Amino acid sequence: MSHLTIALDIMGGDHGPHIILPAAKKALQEFPHLKIILCGPQTIMSEWFDTLTNTLQTRIVLSDCPQSVDMDEAPTQAFRQKKQSSMRRMLDLVNEDHADACVSAGNTGALLTMAFYVLKTLPGIYRPALVSKVPTADNGRVYLLDLGANVNCDSEVLFQYAVMGSVLAEQIDEISKPKVALLNVGVEDIKGNDQVKHTASMLLDTEAINYIGFVEGNDIFGQKADVIVTDGFVGNIALKSWEGLASFVIEEVKKASQQNWWRKVLAAIALPLLKVIYTKMKPDQYNGASLIGLRGIVVKSHGNASSEAFLYAIRQAVREAEMQVPNKIKDKIEAVLMERH
């Protein structure tokens, strides 16, 4: 297999290099054909670099970046003033073909804005989308998009999201004719807002997409579809509400366990099961999210990701690079547009 190069923003996320550098090392051990370009301050990177074996060192390039983007920095300000940041550098490396993909756990808004202006969208794609896999019954997975890249999605944008999601499921998960659904407030044709209804009629007319109709909020985890499409406003609020609910439930159980000694024992015993719940309820924390529809591959790891979760995000970037996802999206959109004209 030919070499692949992934650029990493080591300064992003709540834990920065502490979790990202160990994840980088594990990724190099896992993928023998992988090279990594680390973007961050030279001093931090050198110290760590010196602890590695020569063999690993030859597969790493250090790209010194004096700036970094703060987690609460305004996106447009980051784009204008942080041209020497680790986040910007990794995007530049992808844009200039020095890297096949990049991964950051940094400020989501800044990453969306920078990636949009640096990499640009693919021909035929109006707006990029943030997509993540959500766990479903029977150990299944469903791609949910958009998770907040665009809060004003018209039906053309939703339609393009359906096409992009379908390509991801086909290429990354090798699902033939992935089932694509639209998230709605009911399953009947007359239900929903104007955007959703119009998108449905566009998808029904498109043979290249296996559109199966509307699904409701309670169907998301029910393995009804391989891809579920929604507006970034809805997707963002739903995803974040699951996180809020997870934290709330954990707190409630902790509180319940403090009521008496018997409940304390119960809670201690129940903890292994509750950990299962916690992971399931914060899907993006574990899986990361991909920013798709751009001319390059960008994977967004959760800001609070562990080293293991960041490694998962690197794996996602490797897989997308191997399958050349942007090219496949470009081809599919062209085919669909041909069908429509």
Added chain:
Amino acid sequence: MSHLTIALDIMGGDHGPHIILPAAKKALQEFPHLKIILCGPQTIMSEWFDTLTNTLQTRIVLSDCPQSVDMDEAPTQAFRQKKQSSMRRMLDLVNEDHADACVSAGNTGALLTMAFYVLKTLPGIYRPALVSKVPTADNGRVYLLDLGANVNCDSEVLFQYAVMGSVLAEQIDEISKPKVALLNVGVEDIKGNDQVKHTASMLLDTEAINYIGFVEGNDIFGQKADVIVTDGFVGNIALKSWEGLASFVIEEVKKASQQNWWRKVLAAIALPLLKVIYTKMKPDQYNGASLIGLRGIVVKSHGNASSEAFLYAIRQAVREAEMQVPNKIKDKIEAVLMERH
């Protein structure tokens, strides 16, 4: 205290009279000043009525309704063809001032449509909203609206929802100057879609509402506000997604418990705690939802509600009738409109 009369649709919901008639009896025992008009087929009601004491019988009126609305019936069809249904009758009774409020666990879409056309909206209110209380940290509660009455909400409708939610928190929960927030994808002013941004500027200009700004999906359960306002499309999908997540998590725990005997023991012991979680994750199942903004009081119990949950919905109807919520909403909207002109 003066007498109150509540009309009940005994045919609504998954379990109909089996859970509704016992709830009615308990409500009569709980509220000595309450009268109940039962709407449903005479045969079912008479048989149950005969088992009651004379004292209770004098406080019940049976209103024979030969029709009932099916759970999956199209709303417009139900409105046109089910004029003799138990759901329609209870609304007619409220409209004709024979009842102070009504409760149904039936088909939500049909109830919304019928209530809208039979009762009409209050002056100054464009559209009714479906609102429910969601549990938050430290045993708090937040009113979340709209949960699906309107999927195309412009900023004027969202603004009216803020006013209505504020009245509910003030009247029902006796909160002085309830904190009202808008659900958004971020807390900064520049975040969000056009409707939300415009609603924010309208609320900032309105002294009669204690508007505290944007909250995100993960803040819903965090006790940041007393009222959270969102579009019915977003609210419906978020609420239903919590139900889906609850069912999913319960199934996952069951599956995990089947892996070996030790896990089976763990799961059995953890069950009391998991029941806490289940209830928290399906707030509307327990609390019911109110349809507000109409000239009469309509409470929607969850279709799958237990007798206890249906009793909760009756209590909600009693409380709204005692506090004359529609009048209070009318007054507040008038005051706000005066302020704006």
